[in-house]
Amino acid sequence: MTPTPLPRIGMQPVERGDAARNRALLLDAAATLVAERGVDALTMDAVACRAGVGKGTVFRRFGSRSGLMQALLDHTERELQQQFMFGPPPLGPGAPPIDRLVAFGRARIAMMEVQGDVLRAAENAPEFRFGGPARSLGIMHVISLLREAGVDGDLELLASALLAPLEASLVLHQVRDLGMTPARLTEGWEHLVRRVTRC
Template identity: 55%
Template sequence: MDSPSAPSETVFGLPPSIRPGVSLLGGTPPPERSDAARNRERILAAARVVIARDGIEYLTMDLLATEAGVGKGTIFRRFGSRTGVFRSLLDEAERDFQIRMMAGPPPLGPGADPIERLVAFGRARIEVLTTQGDLLRESEAPPEARYGVPARQVTEVHVMSLLRQAHVDGDLPVLAFNLISMLEAILILPPGAVRGITVPRLADGWEELVRRLVA
């Protein structure tokens, strides 16, 4: 059984560059001065408020500058574009998910049966992808970019290690890739858009699939 102080992923060999909380965009964020970090968080907090209140389509650089109380030039220098703001919001959400997945409380984090962790992983991932779907679509990241970043490697290694602990036979890298890709399909076909499929039904379907896989 996993220990909270020693997640199973460390046993199965995550490369040193791939650890909980790695960037969705790849690489290590550059160090920031304290005032720059405060401005960055102020801008992202304002973006979250606008998106929750008005919808993502209404987030403009002018409105964001007003809400954050900074100059528009500050936003451009820090994020480059509206898309850059979206990608930074996604990066924060991904880091939070990784930390919960690999070092948080069970059943998502260490300390639970591997199958219960895998079920919890899928349910939590569906929730994240559902709430972040608009951001992912607006970030304009092509599929090949999403599949190649270190953050996705973290989830693939995590799923592989849980399958291995559950004594699942087969090509585990391919099986993990296919399982994660099934979760990401909701970005292409949003819940409710096809035959009334809802998020709870998708989550229940994930659990049924996992339990049938290891039966």
């Protein structure tokens, strides 16, 4: 059975080379700020300073802080999407579907260490929490892997249930407030997947 094709998130017109480089420079600066000081440090001024450009450049590029955060989230999700669509196994094609599903969860949990606060902020925006492109893509990818593995039942509901433990707000609460380690979370994710799919 041919897997359902997945949509590409955040599709945009092709940019000129210098525009694409400037965008990547700004997003890398934003990601570094979040990694070093948390999402509260992600201001237009701070990104401009870190990237070595004027604040007007950041505003022209992203419009607002929320636009910058969405672009950063999209940037992060694109990287994950590239890995699970075209990267090496077990996250990418070539591994058994349940192994790929386990690797997908592990990759999402690993993302939280750097992008968790940005993901949490996006989850808290009503328009993105359940209907955003990143979540829709994740649901479709999980459904595709479950179908490929021969799992039956309501795959859409099952995919939503499986993705719930990977929400940034929950993962960050478990790590920061409850003291759980990322290793414990990834082991728990694999256990859940194999129990639910009986694989």
